[in-house]
Amino acid sequence: MSIEHSILAVLSFWPSTGYDIKAEFEHKAAGLYWGMSYGSLYPKLTKLEAEGFVLPIEQEEGGRKKKLYELTPKGWQEFENWLRLPPAFPIIKDELLMKMSTWHDDMEGSVLISHLVKRKKTTEEMLVFVNDWSKNGVSYISDVGMLSIRYAELRLETELKWIEESIHALENNQLSKGQDPNGNTEKLLARRREAFRGEKEK
Amino acid sequence: MSIEHSILAVLSFWPSTGYDIKAEFEHKAAGLYWGMSYGSLYPKLTKLEAEGFVLPIEQEEGGRKKKLYELTPKGWQEFENWLRLPPAFPIIKDELLMKMSTWHDDMEGSVLISHLVKRKKTTEEMLVFVNDWSKNGVSYISDVGMLSIRYAELRLETELKWIEESIHALENNQLSKGQDPNGNTEKLLARRREAFRGEKEK
DNA sequence: TTCCGCATGTAATCTGTTACATGATTAC
DNA sequence: GTAATCATGTAACAGATTACATGCGGAA
Numbered sequence: 001m002s003i004e005h006s007i008l009a010v011l012s013f014w015p016s017t018g019y020d021i022k023a024e025f026e027h028k029a030a031g032l033y034w035g036m037s038y039g040s041l042y043p044k045l046t047k048l049e050a051e052g053f054v055l056p057i058e059q060e061e062g063g064r065k066k067k068l069y070e071l072t073p074k075g076w077q078e079f080e081n082w083l084r085l086p087p088a089f090p091i092i093k094d095e096l097l098m099k100m101s102t103w104h105d106d107m108e109g110s111v112l113i114s115h116l117v118k119r120k121k122t123t124e125e126m127l128v129f130v131n132d133w134s135k136n137g138v139s140y141i142s143d144v145g146m147l148s149i150r151y152a153e154l155r156l157e158t159e160l161k162w163i164e165e166s167i168h169a170l171e172n173n174q175l176s177k178g179q180d181p182n183g184n185t186e187k188l189l190a191r192r193r194e195a196f197r198g199e200k201e202k
Numbered sequence: 203m204s205i206e207h208s209i210l211a212v213l214s215f216w217p218s219t220g221y222d223i224k225a226e227f228e229h230k231a232a233g234l235y236w237g238m239s240y241g242s243l244y245p246k247l248t249k250l251e252a253e254g255f256v257l258p259i260e261q262e263e264g265g266r267k268k269k270l271y272e273l274t275p276k277g278w279q280e281f282e283n284w285l286r287l288p289p290a291f292p293i294i295k296d297e298l299l300m301k302m303s304t305w306h307d308d309m310e311g312s313v314l315i316s317h318l319v320k321r322k323k324t325t326e327e328m329l330v331f332v333n334d335w336s337k338n339g340v341s342y343i344s345d346v347g348m349l350s351i352r353y354a355e356l357r358l359e360t361e362l363k364w365i366e367e368s369i370h371a372l373e374n375n376q377l378s379k380g381q382d383p384n385g386n387t388e389k390l391l392a393r394r395r396e397a398f399r400g401e402k403e404k
Numbered sequence: 405t406t407c408c409g410c411a412t413g414t415a416a417t418c419t420g421t422t423a424c425a426t427g428a429t430t431a432c
Numbered sequence: 433g434t435a436a437t438c439a440t441g442t443a444a445c446a447g448a449t450t451a452c453a454t455g456c457g458g459a460a
């Protein structure tokens with residue numbers, strides 16, 4: 001998942017400056033790419049250059065300092081080798097899911113609903129962005145690239161459906177039953193009460 | 203997204219050792235939780251104890267060294283404050299999507315298909331695991347927690363549908379057209395040919 | 405008696421971010 | 433002229449992993 005390879009990937013589209021690369025990651029962050037800071041980007045470019053994967057093709061432009069990087073033959077090779085390597089399974093860190101998994105019955109359901117409402121808004125915005133992306137007449141998207149756009153759309157749509165479903169279930173007390181073979185819900189709430197009782201006595 | 207809060211979250215279920223916590227993250231990694239190494243887990247537990255969020259409730263068990271940690275009142279407080287805080291938007295790093303977005307026409311489609319087939323297998327396994335999880339009669343899952351299980355199921359099912367759709371499109375040359383307002387495909391392939399041509403001449 | 409699962413921990417390293425410092429060019 | 437954007441870079445720090453080191457207890 002190395003950042004190095006993402007940089008090579010961006011450079012495969014067209015020669016770019018460090019600044020360009022960052023921008024590319026920024027606005028395509030619809031769950032397809034991931035961002036990176038200048039603090040790691042510029043040192044990586046220097047490193048890639050030292051290793052012979054990229055080369056700055058000098059631009060004068062009136063003396064303004066600007067390094068437009070291009071892939072070297074070795075860089076193309078490395079990029080394509082990487083493409084052929086089986087990708088790692090995705091890493092997903094979703095705080096909302098973590099919170100929902102550990103939400104307990106003495107916590108206010110209204111707060112959880114507000115989390116879901118907020119997530120819905122962001123997901124909707126993202127969907128609008130992705131929908132537009134593939135039809136804006138400006139961005140370059142290859143035919144294979146369209147598949148990944150399609151993935152982003154499907155994922156976001158599914159998420160929206162789930163959010164609506166979940167809010168509905170929470171608001172109308174229609175949650176499906178989980179499983180609790182060891183009476184853990186009661187134990188948990190008792191431990192919690194105990195902790196807070198001890199606290200109050202102080 | 204701090205690891206600290208995930209630890210508190212696991213401890214809210216029941217008192218656990220460092221080893222237990224790691225195991226919990228491991229087998230629930232169905233895209234809901236995320237793993238962590240002992241190298242960060244144990245130091246964090248020490249830190250959380252120093253800060254008064256957790257407390258080891260000693261277990262002798264024949265002199266075998268084992269620290270069973272429990273949340274303190276302050277730990278419960280911190281955990282619940284965290285639950286109320288609006289969660290950050292999920293971070294997704296999916297190498298497959300990155301590779302597909304930058305796949306180019308001179309790369310073998312068969313390799314991409316093999317990536318998809320591999321992903322399909324893993325996704326299917328994950329789905330089996332999640333399906334079983336909520337019905338195994340052993341694991342504890344709260345009613346709210348069921349919502350997150352439902353999310354995992356929907357996401358994995360959607361992904362499977364997309365994988366099948368994509369493999370079909372690739373195998374039968376039925377990709378939908380992307381967009382290329384500046385003739386970038388040709389430029390890209392020309393730059394690549396140029397790089398490799400220069401290489402051969404050496 | 406040997407291997408596996410339970411159990412804890414540290415040191416070196418890697419990877420990345422934040423905050424800062426600097427300055428040119430363009431649009432209003 | 434002044435604000436926003438383009439543009440590059442460094443130093444300090446934060447966060448996490450890998451590899452290593454250690455050892456008990458139970459099962460085969």
